[in-house]
Amino acid sequence: RRQSMMSLPDSKLPGVGTTIFTVMSQLAAEAGAINLGQGFPDFQPPARLCGLIAEHLAAGHNQYAPMPGLPALCEAIASHAQRRYGLSIDVANEVTVTAGGTEALFAAIHAVVRPGDEVVMLDPAYDSYGPAAELAGARLRRVPLRMPDFGIDYERLAAAIGPRTRLLIVNTPHNPTGAVLAASDWERIADLIEPTGAMVLSDEVYECLVFDGRRHTSVLSNERLRGRCFAVFSFGKVYNATGWKIGYCVAAPVLTAEFRKVHQFLTFSVSTPVQHAIADFMREEPAFHDGLAPFYQSRRDHFATLLRESRLALRPVAGTYFQLADYGAVSDEPDIEFCMRLIREHGVAAIPLSPFCAEPLQARLVRFCFAKEDGTLERASERLRNV
Numbered sequence: 001r002r003q004s005m006m007s008l009p010d011s012k013l014p015g016v017g018t019t020i021f022t023v024m025s026q027l028a029a030e031a032g033a034i035n036l037g038q039g040f041p042d043f044q045p046p047a048r049l050c051g052l053i054a055e056h057l058a059a060g061h062n063q064y065a066p067m068p069g070l071p072a073l074c075e076a077i078a079s080h081a082q083r084r085y086g087l088s089i090d091v092a093n094e095v096t097v098t099a100g101g102t103e104a105l106f107a108a109i110h111a112v113v114r115p116g117d118e119v120v121m122l123d124p125a126y127d128s129y130g131p132a133a134e135l136a137g138a139r140l141r142r143v144p145l146r147m148p149d150f151g152i153d154y155e156r157l158a159a160a161i162g163p164r165t166r167l168l169i170v171n172t173p174h175n176p177t178g179a180v181l182a183a184s185d186w187e188r189i190a191d192l193i194e195p196t197g198a199m200v201l202s203d204e205v206y207e208c209l210v211f212d213g214r215r216h217t218s219v220l221s222n223e224r225l226r227g228r229c230f231a232v233f234s235f236g237k238v239y240n241a242t243g244w245k246i247g248y249c250v251a252a253p254v255l256t257a258e259f260r261k262v263h264q265f266l267t268f269s270v271s272t273p274v275q276h277a278i279a280d281f282m283r284e285e286p287a288f289h290d291g292l293a294p295f296y297q298s299r300r301d302h303f304a305t306l307l308r309e310s311r312l313a314l315r316p317v318a319g320t321y322f323q324l325a326d327y328g329a330v331s332d333e334p335d336i337e338f339c340m341r342l343i344r345e346h347g348v349a350a351i352p353l354s355p356f357c358a359e360p361l362q363a364r365l366v367r368f369c370f371a372k373e374d375g376t377l378e379r380a381s382e383r384l385r386n387v
């Protein structure tokens with residue numbers, strides 16, 4: 001890990017440097033490389049939604065929003081969950097609008113984790129979970145996902161969950177591997193969690209990006225987990241607007257009450273005009289979300305076709321906008337070195353997986369983001385075919 005900033009001798013996060021997303025985006029910019037690293041689309045949010053933001057700015061909706069979120073947006077979120085997943089959500093007491101999924105993850109962890117508690121994570125794990133839990137004083141128990149399909153290894157998970165476990169963090173669809181959990185996974189997780197006092201934090205920011213006719217299954221659909229889980233979502237992924245930093249958390253009323261105690265001192269509330277605009281847009285276009293899976297599935301397939309002649313072996317992608325590629329036929333360099341060289345010699349940025357794992361993976365994998373225009377994918381693939 002690159003330690004690009006000076007740190008205190010008694011830093012609270014001694015092992016943490018600058019995130020791999022920032023590092024790779026900076027290197028890509030310096031080298032003029034095509035950036036398929038950090039996950040963000042290179043196309044714009046819906047024009048109507050941008051227009052609505054402008055309207056709400058002009059209409060003077062520019063002061064603090066209510067702490068839990070604009071009621072109209074919380075309503076729209078509950079309708080979305082009802083329409084897509086058949087979920088009943090108590091609008092006033094179960095939804096909190098946050099500054100992206102990142103804030104929701106941090107607030108949920110800090111709402112329930114005390115010093116000395118154990119937090120179980122599945123590796124590779126999104127980079128914010130570990131530091132957020134460590135700042136709450138947690139001991140991390142990191143359980144590798146099963147190779148080669150990145151499903152959950154229930155034997156190892158069962159061995160990691162015990163009386164000191166406070167929280168299990170799960171991510172579906174999964175960044176960086178693209179794996180997707182099924183309803184039966186939630187049942188098996190409930191079997192392990194129910195006898196303990198633990199809770200589940202489910203990161204579902206890629207809820208709409210599930211391919212090949214499969215459906216996203218939220219932790220909220222599991223009756224045994226519904227009262228002991230937090231589910232986290234992000235509008236950045238839904239509306240091609242990762243820079244707006246707006247998301248939300250759904251949890252049972254007692255958990256939401258604790259969540260809001262943290263949220264109100266972390267950010268208090270989130271951009272008012274953007275909340276108004278998203279609320280209007282969700283009401284106007286309730287089916288917008290349904291178009292995302294076919295759209296991204298065709299990006300995935302296009303990228304895979306373009307790379308068919310390359311020496312990179314692509315892994316199956318069930319969800320998210322990320323493609324894992326095995327570069328074992330090209331080189332046996334460690335993944336960070338390979339990514340550095342890919343930028344330097346081939347002009348394409350990817351994300352290595354080792355920063356998401358406590359133990360090295362048994363494969364040489366890097367992650368490409370395919371949330372890109374055809375032209376971007378075509379230019380990048382031309383370069384990748386020479387690797």
Ligand code: PMP
Pocket residue numbers: 039099100101102103126171175203205233234235236242245246247
């Ligand atoms: N969780 C995962 C798995 C993510 O990939 C991301 C961001 N790409 C987040 C959380 C954070 O979401 P946001 O950008 O809305 O903070």
Ligand code: GLN
Pocket residue numbers: 019021022037038039040175
């Ligand atoms: N979540 C994005 C990704 O996985 C990056 C977010 C960030 O840069 N912090 O690429």
